[in-house]
Amino acid sequence: MRxxxxxxxxxxxxxxxxxETQVAVLRSWGCFVVRAAYPHVDAVFMPRKPMRxxxxxxxxxGQGLIVLPNPxxxxxxxxxxxxxxxxxxxxxxxSDFDQRAxxxxxxxxxxxxxxxxxxxxxxxxxDEHGKTLRVVLDxxxxxxxxxxxxxxxxxxxxxPQHSGDEWAxxxxxxxxxxxxxxxxxxxxxxxxxxxxxxxxxRPFIVWEMExxx
Amino acid sequence: MSNNPNSLSLVFxxxxxxxxxxxxxHAPLEAARAKALAESGNTGRxxxxxxxxSESGALLDPHATPEALHLKENTRLFLxxxxxxxxxx
Numbered sequence: 001m002r003x004x005x006x007x008x009x010x011x012x013x014x015x016x017x018x019x020e021t022q023v024a025v026l027r028s029w030g031c032f033v034v035r036a037a038y039p040h041v042d043a044v045f046m047p048r049k050p051m052r053x054x055x056x057x058x059x060x061x062g063q064g065l066i067v068l069p070n071p072x073x074x075x076x077x078x079x080x081x082x083x084x085x086x087x088x089x090x091x092x093x094x095s096d097f098d099q100r101a102x103x104x105x106x107x108x109x110x111x112x113x114x115x116x117x118x119x120x121x122x123x124x125x126x127d128e129h130g131k132t133l134r135v136v137l138d139x140x141x142x143x144x145x146x147x148x149x150x151x152x153x154x155x156x157x158x159x160p161q162h163s164g165d166e167w168a169x170x171x172x173x174x175x176x177x178x179x180x181x182x183x184x185x186x187x188x189x190x191x192x193x194x195x196x197x198x199x200x201x202r203p204f205i206v207w208e209m210e211x212x213x
Numbered sequence: 214m215s216n217n218p219n220s221l222s223l224v225f226x227x228x229x230x231x232x233x234x235x236x237x238x239h240a241p242l243e244a245a246r247a248k249a250l251a252e253s254g255n256t257g258r259x260x261x262x263x264x265x266x267s268e269s270g271a272l273l274d275p276h277a278t279p280e281a282l283h284l285k286e287n288t289r290l291f292l293x294x295x296x297x298x299x300x301x302x
Contacts, residue, residue, distance in 0.1 A: 018229030025226070025289070028268065125296060128272075151296050172257050173294050177229030181293060189270045 003099045012038045012094050015176035022177060029184045039095040041176060044109045047085035047121070047188045053078040054196040054206070073199055085193050088121055092179050093154070101167045102179045103154035106136075106146060117146045121187040122207040125150065135186050150182050221279050224289045225249040233287075236279065243275035249292060258294065266291040 003011075016036045019026065026033065030046040054075040089112060093103035106115045123136030140147040140155050147155035152174035157167040194206040218238075223245050225232045232253045236245035247260045255263075265273040268289055273282060 015229070021231075022226065022229055025268070128295070152294075170294065173228060173255060175228050177226075178293060181291065182296065185266075185270050 003096045008094075008096060009038055011097055015094060015097070016041060018175070019177050019180065026180065030188060031180055031184055034089075039093060039097070041092045041094065042089060042107070042112070043092070043180060043183075044087060044089050045121075045183065045188050046087045049084060049189075049192045050079050050081045051083040051085070052192065052194045052208075053080055054194055056197065056199045075196065077194075085121060085188070085191070086119070088115065088119075088187075090180075090183055092176055094176065098171045098175070101152060101154040101157050101171070101174065102176060104148045104179060104183065114145065120146055122191050122193075123148060123183075123186040124191055124207070125186050126190070148183065148186075150186065152178060152182060221284065222287050223249075223279065223284065224287055225253075225292045226289060227253050227255055227292045231289075238280040238284075239278050241276045241278055242273060242282070245279075246275060246292060255292075262295050263292045264295055266293065 019033060019041070023033075026043075030048055031043055032046070033041060033043045035042040054077055057074050057076050087109050089107035089109040091103075091105045091107055091112075093105070095103070106120050107113065108115055108119075117138040120136050123134065124132055125135045126132045135149045136146060137149050138146050141160060142158060143155065147153075147159075149156050149159070151157075151162075151165060152170055154167075156162055157165065192208045194208050196204045196206050198204055220235055221238050222233055222235050225234065225246070227249065230253065232249045234245050234248045234252065236242075236248070242265055243260065246263060246265055250256060250260055250263065261275075265275055267273060268291070270291075273290070279288075
């Protein structure tokens with residue numbers, strides 16, 4: 001069922017207005033709304049948690065005459081204040097909102113082209129029991145694109161594996177601001193990139209989930 | 214600023230809207246949460262389904278008191294629904 005266009009625009013304007021009143025909060029997140037033209041709101045997120053460099057240190061091979069079996073590789077950690085995760089753009093699609101949930105897509109902040117999965121931030125969600133799930137996934141069955149798998153997004157509620165979790169149950173509590181908050185919490189605030197130099201000389205990215213509780 | 218040393222105003226941000234409530238510094242945060250949800254008309258889901266987070270995104274214990282958490286007058290907190298996530302393959 002399509003929403004009356006006039007109603008849809010009013011709801012869009014209400015959502016944008018709510019976000020505009022919280023511009024200081026968004027800025028503190030590193031979130032900058034760069035365009036708001038119905039039905040899309042485009043925002044750029046700028047991670048700022050410094051990247052850490054993990055370098056292998058010579059592990060202890062033994063103690064005196066005692067040779068340790070299978071000595072573990074240890075790493076020294078160096079924070080790089082001038083480096084952080086890559087900035088990324090997000091488009092929130094409010095077509096037929098709030099009859100439909102907000103859609104979320106990831107974009108290159110310079111060209112606004114859709115970002116491939118390999119260039120996306122690691123999105124992680126930790127629940128109240130401490131279980132961590134990846135929430136930025138590739139290959140949505142409908143869009144065939146990377147997507148944010150979180151309740152409150154169009155891609156989640158229209159995914160066949162969530163057919164029992166209807167958007168209608170959540171629509172009163174979700175909107176543009178909550179969507180931006182969810183992107184920030186899962187893709188920016190909750191993840192820090194670590195560049196690990198493995199003993200074999202190959203670099204490896206380890207995304208560290210911050211324990212925010 | 215309230216004259217009552219036990220009274221504190223907290224600002225909950227619910228779906229982008231500020232909701233200011235007065236609470237007692239010795240009362241658990243869940244009391245202020247319930248009040249904020251009621252005053253903003255967000256009564257469709259139980260208060261327990263709403264997470265309280267600080268401005269830095271840290272998850273706060275709803276059973277903790279403002280005093281224990283060292284919350285100041287007009288501290289801003291986020292109220293968001295517990296998120297269902299992931300599971301897609």
